[in-house]
Amino acid sequence: xxxxxxxxxxxxxxxxxxxxxxxxxxxxxxxxxxxxxxxxxxxxxxxxxxxxxxxxxxxxxxxxxxxxxxxxxxxxxxxxxxxxxxxxxxxxxxxxxxxxxxxxxxxxxxxxxxxxxxxxxxxxxxxxxxxxxxxxxxxxxxxxxxxxxxxxxxxxxxxxxxxxxxxxxxxxxxxxxxxxxxxxxxxxxxxxxxxxxxxxxxxxxxxxxxxxxxxxxxxxxxxxxxxxxxxxxxxxxxxxxxxxxxxxxxxxxxxxxxxxxxxxxxxxxxxxxxxxxxxxxxxxxxxxxxxxxxxxxxxxxxxxxxxxxxxxxxxxxxxxxxxxxxxxxxxxxxxxxxxxxxxxxxxxxxxxxxxxxxxxxxxxxxxxxxxxxxxxxxxxxxxxxxxxxxxxxxxxxxx
Numbered sequence: 461x462x463x464x465x466x467x468x469x470x471x472x473x474x475x476x477x478x479x480x481x482x483x484x485x486x487x488x489x490x491x492x493x494x495x496x497x498x499x500x501x502x503x504x505x506x507x508x509x510x511x512x513x514x515x516x517x518x519x520x521x522x523x524x525x526x527x528x529x530x531x532x533x534x535x536x537x538x539x540x541x542x543x544x545x546x547x548x549x550x551x552x553x554x555x556x557x558x559x560x561x562x563x564x565x566x567x568x569x570x571x572x573x574x575x576x577x578x579x580x581x582x583x584x585x586x587x588x589x590x591x592x593x594x595x596x597x598x599x600x601x602x603x604x605x606x607x608x609x610x611x612x613x614x615x616x617x618x619x620x621x622x623x624x625x626x627x628x629x630x631x632x633x634x635x636x637x638x639x640x641x642x643x644x645x646x647x648x649x650x651x652x653x654x655x656x657x658x659x660x661x662x663x664x665x666x667x668x669x670x671x672x673x674x675x676x677x678x679x680x681x682x683x684x685x686x687x688x689x690x691x692x693x694x695x696x697x698x699x700x701x702x703x704x705x706x707x708x709x710x711x712x713x714x715x716x717x718x719x720x721x722x723x724x725x726x727x728x729x730x731x732x733x734x735x736x737x738x739x740x741x742x743x744x745x746x747x748x749x750x751x752x753x754x755x756x757x758x759x760x761x762x763x764x765x766x767x768x769x770x771x772x773x774x775x776x777x778x779x780x781x782x783x784x785x786x787x788x789x790x791x792x793x794x795x796x797x798x799x800x801x802x803x804x805x806x807x808x809x810x811x812x813x814x815x816x817x818x819x820x821x822x823x824x825x826x827x828x829x830x831x832x833x834x835x836x837x838x839x840x841x842x843x844x845x846x847x848x849x850x851x852x853x854x855x856x857x858x859x
Contacts, residue, residue, distance in 0.1 A: 482543045483611075485592040490547035493580050503853060507789055508574055508582065511618055511630050512548065517728075517743060518614045518632050524731035524743060525632050527757040528663060529614050532634060535662050537655060541610035541636070542599075544589045548616060552579050554591035558710050559679045567619075571783050574618050574629075582618035586635040587679065587724050589613035593637070594711040603718075608640035614727065620785035623802040625739040629789060632727040639703065639713075639720035647702060649682045652721040656686045656698050659723075663734060663757070664688055675699055679707050680722055688733075695733050698725045737761045739830065741797045747831045769800060769828035770836075772843040776856040780809065780819035790853060791825065794845040800828040820859065 494512070497505050517525040533543065555561075556568055566572055567584055574582040593599055593611050603609045614634035621627040636655070640647065653672060660670050669689035677683045680701025687694045700723035705715040728740055734757065737743065742750060742761065749764045784804075791799055806822035814820060825846070827839050850856050 482545070483593075484545045485547065485589075485596075487547045487550075487592075489551060489580070490549040493549045493576050497576055504574075507793060508576065510793070511574070511582070514616070514630050514744070516616050516632070518616075518634075522751055522754050524735050524737065524754050524757075524759070525727050527754070527759075528727050528731050528734070529632075529634060531662050531757050532659055533612055533614075535658055537658060538610070538612060538636070541612050541638075542593070544593055544611045544613040545615065546583070546586075546589045546592050546613060548583045548618075549576065550581055550583050550588055550591075552581060555581050555584060555588050558591045559587060560704070560707060560710070561678045565678065571785050572620055574620065583615075584617055584619055585724060586613045586615060586617060586633040587722070589635060590637060590679075590707075590711070590722075594639075594713070600712075603639060603641075607644040608638070610636070610638040612636050620789060622785065623788045623791060623799055625741075625800065626729070626732075628728070628740045628744070629792065631740075633724060634727055635722065635724040637703075637720065637722045639718055641717060642719050643717075645719075647719045647721055649684070649702065652684070652700050652702065652723070653686075655721065656684075656700055656723065659698060660686060660688050663730060664690060675701070677701055679704055681705070690733050695729075697730055697733070698723060700724070735759055735761050739800065741800075742830055744797060745830065750830065764830065767829055767831075767833050769826055770834065770839055771824050771826045772839065773805070773822055773824050774843070774847060774850065775806075775820065775822040775859040776850055776854070777814050777818050777820050777859065778854050778856040779817055781817075782854055782856075787850075787854065790849050791846055794849060795825075795827070795842045798827050798829055798834065798839075798842060799825055801826045 497508055517523040518529045520526055532538070561567065573584050576582070589611065599609055612634060615632065616630055617633050618630055621629060657670060660668050671687050672684050673687065675683045675685040677699065681704045683701030685696055686698040687696050700721065703720040703722055708715040708718060728743055731737065731743065732740065735754070745751065747764070753759055753761060788802060791802055803824045803826070804821065805824045807819060809819050825843070827834055847858055851858050
């Protein structure tokens with residue numbers, strides 16, 4: 461066991477537990493905020509508690525997401541990389557500020573991120589591991605003495621989002637970071653591309669077709685994304701770049717001395733593409749008929765049965781700038797995983813009828829389970845819950 465400094469006065473980080481190459485950063489701030497949220501009973505707190513209780517699929521046996529993680533961390537180029545685990549509740553400083561995320565960046569909006577309070581959020585990206593890893597004095601000593609360090613961090617992340625087959629408020633990411641002295645090696649974009657190609661081949665096979673296109677991230681330069689061709693279609697799978705020069709001073713490192721690369725990407729999407737999974741909800745299923753299909757990374761999903769869908773529409777008048785992503789959370793809260801998709805099918809304004817700042821919306825809620833046929837009675841019961849909560853929480857007028 462090793463005690464870590466980590467600028468305790470700034471981060472309240474008390475210690476680091478080391479187990480071979482595994483490093484867990486424990487942060488009293490996260491524990492304090494989790495205890496506070498457990499005592500709260502407001503709507504947002506209840507939703508946050510529900511999300512925090514969901515399992516981390518990167519660590520659940522026989523999960524397609526874990527198969528992807530296991531393949532990546534077993535690749536030869538990562539054999540000396542530290543495996544880093546960080547808290548799921550972070551300060552805004554560690555989540556955004558240290559990574560030079562602009563104040564007006566979409567990821568900072570309350571419509572996209574779960575805020576416990578003004579200064580604390582649920583983790584939106586595993587890139588936040590930089591805030592812990594690069595402020596640990598033991599890690600920096602290793603960098604100075606050995607000349608290079610590398611880390612992988614994976615786990616749950618949280619973002620408010622729409623309801624459809626590809627989005628869920630909890631998903632999983634993996635981040636990689638490599639820093640070395642320039643005197644040891646000058647890192648180029650080609651070095652990074654080689655790493656990404658190895659990852660793509662490790663998951664999708666040696667013959668996978670790939671292409672590189674430009675991208676943009678707040679903390680990297682010469683940023684790129686990798687697309688792979690799978691079953692005749694191109695998919696974006698990996699994002700990466702060289703560590704920006706103006707990031708190094710945030711960690712008391714000299715950009716004239718050090719250079720490096722970083723990548724970060726979602727794991728759920730990779731698993732769905734690889735294993736033919738058509739709906740992200742399947743990853744969360746506890747149905748044994750689904751779970752037992754996944755034995756390794758080459759497993760392919762087969763429908764248990766083609767259960768029918770049904771839909772219900774809901775129309776209401778509400779403030780025209782209402783938070784759609786939070787409304788999707790409301791629907792998920794009432795329906796659990798029984799909703800396949802939510803579609804906006806109509807919207808209009810009428811100042812005379814509704815008022816200056818009001819608007820009418822109609823949403824179509826499509827219900828379907830992958831495990832059984834839904835009855836009209838249970839769908840109607842869920843729909844009524846949604847109607848009641850819509851009226852109460854949005855202060856909406858149902859139509």
